[in-house]
Amino acid sequence: MEPAGGFSLKARDDRFLRAAATVLKNYTIVRRRMTERGWVVFDVQGGTEDYVVKIHPEWHGQPQCSCPDAAQRARDDTRGFCKHIIATLLKHDEFRGQLLEVFL
Numbered sequence: 001m002e003p004a005g006g007f008s009l010k011a012r013d014d015r016f017l018r019a020a021a022t023v024l025k026n027y028t029i030v031r032r033r034m035t036e037r038g039w040v041v042f043d044v045q046g047g048t049e050d051y052v053v054k055i056h057p058e059w060h061g062q063p064q065c066s067c068p069d070a071a072q073r074a075r076d077d078t079r080g081f082c083k084h085i086i087a088t089l090l091k092h093d094e095f096r097g098q099l100l101e102v103f104l
């Protein structure tokens with residue numbers, strides 16, 4: 001797989017808006033009790049489909065989401081940060097710093 005190439009400020013801001021207006025407001029983000037090889041796992045429910053977001057507490061890798069946007073458009077435009085990842089990071093103080101990835 002090719003590494004993420006471009007970056008679009010508009011695409012990023014658009015996803016922040018959707019994260020705040022849709023995901024944080026209407027979806028449920030549930031943190032699983034068990035981690036997966038050090039990754040903290042969240043179930044994001046409430047959209048047309050449920051997705052899984054994984055975040056590494058020590059930032060050993062980029063946050064991941066199982067949604068199609070993370071694999072395609074967000075991968076090309078916002079370093080893989082979809083609205084589910086952004087909302088999950090926004091919601092949890094301890095992980096919020098990882099949002100810097102899309103500001104630097």
Ligand SMILES: [Zn+2]
Pocket residue numbers: 051065066067068069070082083084085
């Ligand atoms: Zn996603």
